[in-house]
Amino acid sequence: MHQIIEPTLLLNKSICKANIKGMAERVKSWKADFRPHFKTHQSAEVAEWFREEGIERITVSSFKMAFYFAQNGWKDITVALTATKINADVINVLASKINLNILVEDEYTIMELENLLQHPVGLFIKVDTGYHRTGVDADDLVKIKKLLNRLRDTKKLIFIGFLTHAGNTYHSDNSKEFIETVELGLEKILALKTFLMDQFPLMQLSWGDTPSCAVYNNFYGIDEFRPGNFVFYDNMQVHIGSCQMSDVAVCMAAPVLAVHPQRNEIVVHAGAVHLSKDRLELADGSSSYGTVVKMNGLNWDVEQILGQVKSLSQEHGIISVSEHLINTIKPGDVLGIIPVHSCLTANLMKQFLCTNGNFIEMLK
Amino acid sequence: MHQIIEPTLLLNKSICKANIKGMAERVKSWKADFRPHFKTHQSAEVAEWFREEGIERITVSSFKMAFYFAQNGWKDITVALTATKINADVINVLASKINLNILVEDEYTIMELENLLQHPVGLFIKVDTGYHRTGVDADDLVKIKKLLNRLRDTKKLIFIGFLTHAGNTYHSDNSKEFIETVELGLEKILALKTFLMDQFPLMQLSWGDTPSCAVYNNFYGIDEFRPGNFVFYDNMQVHIGSCQMSDVAVCMAAPVLAVHPQRNEIVVHAGAVHLSKDRLELADGSSSYGTVVKMNGLNWDVEQILGQVKSLSQEHGIISVSEHLINTIKPGDVLGIIPVHSCLTANLMKQFLCTNGNFIEMLK
Numbered sequence: 001m002h003q004i005i006e007p008t009l010l011l012n013k014s015i016c017k018a019n020i021k022g023m024a025e026r027v028k029s030w031k032a033d034f035r036p037h038f039k040t041h042q043s044a045e046v047a048e049w050f051r052e053e054g055i056e057r058i059t060v061s062s063f064k065m066a067f068y069f070a071q072n073g074w075k076d077i078t079v080a081l082t083a084t085k086i087n088a089d090v091i092n093v094l095a096s097k098i099n100l101n102i103l104v105e106d107e108y109t110i111m112e113l114e115n116l117l118q119h120p121v122g123l124f125i126k127v128d129t130g131y132h133r134t135g136v137d138a139d140d141l142v143k144i145k146k147l148l149n150r151l152r153d154t155k156k157l158i159f160i161g162f163l164t165h166a167g168n169t170y171h172s173d174n175s176k177e178f179i180e181t182v183e184l185g186l187e188k189i190l191a192l193k194t195f196l197m198d199q200f201p202l203m204q205l206s207w208g209d210t211p212s213c214a215v216y217n218n219f220y221g222i223d224e225f226r227p228g229n230f231v232f233y234d235n236m237q238v239h240i241g242s243c244q245m246s247d248v249a250v251c252m253a254a255p256v257l258a259v260h261p262q263r264n265e266i267v268v269h270a271g272a273v274h275l276s277k278d279r280l281e282l283a284d285g286s287s288s289y290g291t292v293v294k295m296n297g298l299n300w301d302v303e304q305i306l307g308q309v310k311s312l313s314q315e316h317g318i319i320s321v322s323e324h325l326i327n328t329i330k331p332g333d334v335l336g337i338i339p340v341h342s343c344l345t346a347n348l349m350k351q352f353l354c355t356n357g358n359f360i361e362m363l364k
Numbered sequence: 365m366h367q368i369i370e371p372t373l374l375l376n377k378s379i380c381k382a383n384i385k386g387m388a389e390r391v392k393s394w395k396a397d398f399r400p401h402f403k404t405h406q407s408a409e410v411a412e413w414f415r416e417e418g419i420e421r422i423t424v425s426s427f428k429m430a431f432y433f434a435q436n437g438w439k440d441i442t443v444a445l446t447a448t449k450i451n452a453d454v455i456n457v458l459a460s461k462i463n464l465n466i467l468v469e470d471e472y473t474i475m476e477l478e479n480l481l482q483h484p485v486g487l488f489i490k491v492d493t494g495y496h497r498t499g500v501d502a503d504d505l506v507k508i509k510k511l512l513n514r515l516r517d518t519k520k521l522i523f524i525g526f527l528t529h530a531g532n533t534y535h536s537d538n539s540k541e542f543i544e545t546v547e548l549g550l551e552k553i554l555a556l557k558t559f560l561m562d563q564f565p566l567m568q569l570s571w572g573d574t575p576s577c578a579v580y581n582n583f584y585g586i587d588e589f590r591p592g593n594f595v596f597y598d599n600m601q602v603h604i605g606s607c608q609m610s611d612v613a614v615c616m617a618a619p620v621l622a623v624h625p626q627r628n629e630i631v632v633h634a635g636a637v638h639l640s641k642d643r644l645e646l647a648d649g650s651s652s653y654g655t656v657v658k659m660n661g662l663n664w665d666v667e668q669i670l671g672q673v674k675s676l677s678q679e680h681g682i683i684s685v686s687e688h689l690i691n692t693i694k695p696g697d698v699l700g701i702i703p704v705h706s707c708l709t710a711n712l713m714k715q716f717l718c719t720n721g722n723f724i725e726m727l728k
Contacts (some may be wrong), residue, residue, distance in 0.1 A: 005450045006428065042585060043575055061679045062633075064370065081679055082621040084696035086369045105622055109695050133680055134622045148668035150383065167677065257446040258469055259500045267498050269426075269445065273711045277641035313531065314403060314707055315425045316497055330702050331473050343678055347637045348712070363728060364714075 002298065002357050004334045008273040009345060010298055012207050016231060016249035023213065024053040030219045035059050035078060037228025040343045041364040043352070044072035046231065051316035059208075059226045061211035063090040068363040072257045077101070080163070080208070080226065081345065082126055082134050084109050095119035096267060097170045099277050103163060105136050110157060115157035124163035125338050126204060127192070129185035130363065138164070138188035141195065148196070161190050161204030161223070169211040175241060176283035182212045209293040212284045214242035234342035235291055239280050245291070245302040245338065250352070253338040254317065255294060261326050266307075270337055271315040286310060290337035292319050298355045300336035309337060366662065366721050368698045371638040372617045373709060374662055375716035375724060380595060380613035381413050387577065387594050388417040394583045399423050399442060401572065402594025404707045406727040407716070408436035410595065423572075423590045427454045432727045434462050441465070444491055444527070444590065445571070446498050452480035459483035466526060469500050474514045474521060481520035488527035488570060491556070493549035495531040501554035502528070505559065512560070525568030526556050526589070532573040539605060546576045554585045578606035587606050598706035599655055603644055609655070609666040609702065613717070616701040616709065617659060618681065625690050630671075634701055635679040640708035650674060654701035656683050662719045664700035673701060 020036075036050060039061040047058070047069065057076040060066050066077050067090070072283040078101040083091065087102075090114070101122035106109055125147055128135035136143050151159040166185045172178035189205050193362040196203060207213075207223040214229040215235070232250045233243040254270035270290075279287045289312045294304035305323045306329075307321040317337070321329070329335075339345040346352070384400075391398040402415060403425040409434065411422070421440040424430050430441050431454070442465035447455065453674040455477070458464045465486035468474055474549045489511055492499035500507050512562075515523040536542035553569050560567060570588040571577075577591040578601070596614045597607040618634035636655075641650045658668035671685040681701070685693070692696040693699075703709040710716070 003450070005454065006426065062370065082631070082695070084619065086367070086619055086696045086698075098580065105596060106695055112696070132627070133677065133682060137626075255448065255450055256450060262501075263496070267446070272640065272642070272708055276636065277708075278636070313497065314711075319495060331446070331470055332450045332476070335452075343638055344641075347678075 002353060004253045006255065007270045007282065008255050008353050009349040009351065010251045010300065010336070010355055012249050012355045015247060016046065019233065019247060019249060020049055020053055020232050021352065023227060024055065026213065027225045030222070030225070032219065032222055033224040034058065035206070035224050035226050036231070037061070037226050038067070038069060038216065039065065039079065040228045040231050041346060042068070043360055044252045045360045047072065047074070053210060058318065059228070063087060063094070065363060066094055070094060075099060075312050078122075078124070078226070079103070080165070083113065085112035085116060089111060091121060093119045095121045101160060104157070105134060107147060107150055108148065110154065111245060114154045114156050120156050120158050122160045122327040123157045124160055125205070126214070127162045127164050127189060129166060129188040130181065133167060135164065138162070138192060139168070145193070159176055161206065162189055163206040163208075164189050165208040167209060167210055168298070169209050170236070170239070170240065178211070178241070179216070182216050186219070186222070193221060199345055210237060211240050231342060232342040232346070234345075235280060235338050235340045236278070240294070248302070248338050248342070249294070250339065251300040251344050252290065252339060253298070254337050256329055256331050256333045256335060257316070258331060259326060259329055262327075264321055264323055264326055266319040266321055266326065266335070267315045268319060269307075269315060270317045272312045273314055274345070274348055275309070275312060275317065275339055276348055277312060278338050278341035278342055278344055282308070288340065289317065290339050292321070293336040294340060295334050295336045298353065298357065302338070306335065366717060368617045368619060371634045373713040373715065374615045374617050374664065374700070374719055376613050376663070376719045379611065380410065383594050383597065383611060384413055386415055388419065389592060390577065391589045394586070394589070396586055397421065397588040398571070399588050399590050400595070401425070401444065401590050402433060403429065404592045405597050405710060406432075406723055408433070409724045410436065413435065419568060421656050423592070427451060427458070429727060430458055430464070434458060437465060437523055440488075442590070443467070444529070447477065449476035450479060452477060455485060456482045459485045460705055465524060467510050468521070469498060471511060471514055474511065474518065478518045478520050479594045484522050485513065486524045487521045488524055489529050491526045491553060493528040493530060493552040494545060495529060497529070497531060499528065503525070506616065508556070512564070523564065525542070525570065526553055526706045527570040527572075528553050531573055532603065533573050534600070534606065536604070542575070542605070543580070546580050546624055547634065548666060550583070550586070557585060575604050575606045581629040593707060596706040596710070599652070599702050600642070612666070612702050612706070614706050614710065615657070615664040615702065616654065616703060617662070617698050618701050619698045620682070620693055620695050620699060622695060623690060623693055628685055628690055630683045630685055630690065630693055630699070630703070631703060632681045632699060633679060633685060634673075634681045636676045637678055637702065638709070639673070639676060639681065639703055639713055640705055640707055641676060642705035645702050646672070653681065654703050655698040656685070657702060659698050662717065662721065666702070670699065675719060
């Protein structure tokens, strides 16, 4: 049995495979394509579990990630980060080897890339359906038509359709608001199909985000789905209502450094460089950087919640526990922490230890 | 000239070397030992710049980091993270090769380690002088004497003295409160010398944290200083008053992905996986994840502040800029971001690009 002597990100393969299978079946039931986002796991080995479900097309969030998965046999990749002229060289290398799709949202970049590219690439226009991060406002038909006019003449940039990431689902306060957010976003992107179908009958609509894909069911008209976080889920997704705590496939094994009964606190080796500083606001107004659970070997028990990580510094996490629990815990014991945001936690750890004792590597 | 095509952490060697020299001279003026913390840079190459200033003893925040620097020729290392019984094997390997100091704060760990260790190691008792993270309360003489009684009989654990990290200086709201925090912490740790000097005449007091070491001057009685962040400084330290913006030695080069004049926002490729989610609260109550400055090749200009990073997601940062600036910026341009917390940013990036065009590697 592997002994935990430093913060170690555990991965339960059975839960993870069930999450993949579950989402693949949901998307299949909508008669749409599944192009999962691989930014959460960033691992060639975890990627193979998707292949077992028949997945061949993927999404990544950087060209670096696209290279990594291309080297690991993935032949159809959408880089879901707005491209600009400075990406021309990497696009040329990638597009010579695989089917590559990129995202663009401005005329200037279309003109620049059309001049610089050597191979045809698929192009999605990134649209903003309410998240207000990137993308052309989906209501701004004047701007969208300008971009489409440019794309009529391009030989390297092949218009495929419109892509949105409905990241505003993460900000909903309740399920009514959540449904309204999803439906407003859907209405906006579906309107583009209605308005432009005559001119672009092959147009595809691509939709992202784990919360909506995990919960909502009436996706009529969307061609492709790109959720990513669902592969592991996390405490944030439990909080939003996308999953149960028992669906979370990763857990940080954190050695106890110190026990302070006078203030009912335990200090663990698991800090901002392991968990990330993403946090949840709890019902009582306090912050949680992770939910602490009991460990049993390399397995964690979500039925036995010990407390919350209430603050983090670089290497340390401070956990509040109840008075009757604190005397059962000693320095050198190992506790489990369900992370708030598994994407950021995995990205920091760069490696998983499976609950069967095998290590799984990620993109470094 | 190196072209920036992805988020890249720039390092200005001249500023960095001036920071090292400046702190080394401050500590020398106090007639104390300088044992800088290497957790901020985590780089064997940057470490050599300390060697040029005569530094031979260092501090790290994990056993993994201790191994890395030991492999790179550092022979005297304090691991400033509370040790427990589960670290016995790594301590045995390290202590067979270098002078190793560890931190302990409980009797149970002293007994366990004394049984498990094969070589003598230096031991600091970690004391809490007000930060309330780890350490025995420095006022708790009963507990401290219990630990010292245990350490009278140990053959492997050699008591050196008391160590504190005055991390509560980061929480001071103004300079008066800051000075009070430092002086209260000093009073607590100096009292230990007063009370215990008769029995332990060789006892050393070790003091950490960049803010106090950068600003305070009356450190009479402290034997050793362990600041770390000063090597680069950051926006947090500017905010606290430890340094000027021109003393910050690192800056994130961030490609512009999208420009949104309708809401005076620019979206850059630089997100939580590059900068970390550490943030500053600004005077107007808003959050900043970094201060945005103009770039000139690989150099940044702190005289030309363009705005603040107001929110971060995994790969994206959103910057608020003024109306007259937004039309001067295009997708594919590169902006500079002075990070809020350089320790976390460097830890995420794992590499620096020097402003002279050379890459510097870190512990992976």
